[in-house]
Amino acid sequence: MPELPEVEVVRRGLAQWVTGREIAAAEVLHPRAIRRHVPGADEFAARLKGRAVLSAERRGKYLWLPLSGDGEALMAHLGMSGQLLVVDPDSPLEKHLRVRLSFEDGGPDLRFVDQRTFGHIMLSPLVAGVPAPISHIAPDPFEAAFDEAVFTSRLRAKRTEVKRALLDQSLISGVGNIYADEALWIARLHWARPTETLTRPKVAELLGAVRTVMGAALEQGGTSFDSLYVNVNGESGYFERSLEAYGRRDLPCSRCGTAIRREAFMNRSSYSCPRCQRRPR
DNA sequence: GCCTTATCCTGTGTGC
DNA sequence: TGCACACAGGATAAGG
Incomplete structure (x- = not known):
């Protein structure tokens, strides 16, 4: 049950292993994982291809990866059982693998694995540095913006x-x-x-x-x-x-x-x- | 407009 | 052994 500390641990891992890499392909294995991405799986994959990951950010339990291009980010919420794993591209596909990102450098995949499917990922524009769908979320108590x-x-x-x-x-x-x-x-x-x-x-x-x-x-x-x-x-x-x-x-x-x-x-x-x-x- | 409740989902553990 | 059911619970839509 990831809450802020668990999500922050994941964010740090993403910052270390994914920042600066260019996405080669995105594969959606379960449509529910991107249910909040209204344009659908094909559009999701097409828009990710060729984009570079600029950094890894977090507010509360939400994570996002700002992408090169036009002020968009790949946003994720882990729900109850979501995992973002950095794994060798040749390793066997996880039973509950929902979305798989591969990279141009041929290095490790970024895989979204989620047994209970309460988690989701989506592409969204950044507004003042925060993904638009979570503009109503308050700052978390470790942010400077927390009042x-x-x-x-x-x-x-x-x-x-x-x-x-x-x-x-x-x-x-x-x-x-x-x-x-x-x-x-x-x-x-x-x-x-x-x-x-x-x-x-x-x-x-x-x-x-x-x-x-x-x-x-x-x-x-x-x-x-x-x-x-x-x-x-x-x-x-x-x-x-x-x-x-x-x-x-x-x-x-x-x-x-x-x-x-x-x-x-x-x-x-x-x-x-x-x-x-x-x-x- | 604020507050509360139902809903989504699947694997694990327990009791019969 | 097998079946039914409770339980885990974040966010959101719908209801009060």
Whole structure:
């Protein structure tokens, strides 16, 4: 389940292995992978051919590769199970290979592999350096453009639960279910806490927790649960062993020893400590 | 206009 | 052993 740290690990790999190379051909093996690319697979492939990759960029969970030519980029979202792999062109095709890019230099392919097909890639124009379809996404908390005062005011003006706000990519991007649970555990907040009851200092503490946990995860190469998330070389990160709440149902809280609980939340799960993170009235 | 919910998808694990 | 079903969950369209 790639969130910001995992996507950043992939971005770094792409910057290292793909930047400066010219695309020879693009092959779409599953149309769903480019479902948001309205002109379709043939147009997608034709427009990529002969373009050079200029750099690798990221905002939140979105990645994009600016291309030579006319202000366009190849944009990707990994969804739940998407992988961007840099592999030898002669290596066997992966079972869930969706899109394959080969390069003029005859070096490694860039392959988009995605078991559950929630991810997608597309070509899109850049507007002020950001792909047009994600212009509504807020900066992530590691960007210089992230404005803490604006974030705080907007969060406190909401009428919702704090975890829903953390997952709202138009408020703050890059946070998913795992790091939301971890940040809430650090800040000792229950996920259902109404946003309008949070003081400015408490919001600052929560944001600090978000940055702390995602920064630590990035240092360890990201989190992996079922080998679906890997870097461009197919390797998993090590942050899973550092998780304090997520996925730890019935295991003791490292602060107080109380068993971590799992609660249903938005058709999925939320993990928290019943003692450190009291449910609001 | 804001907020919430249903939907997309497939492999894995569990219970009967 | 085989079957049915729950579960993982980000983004978005649709509904309230």
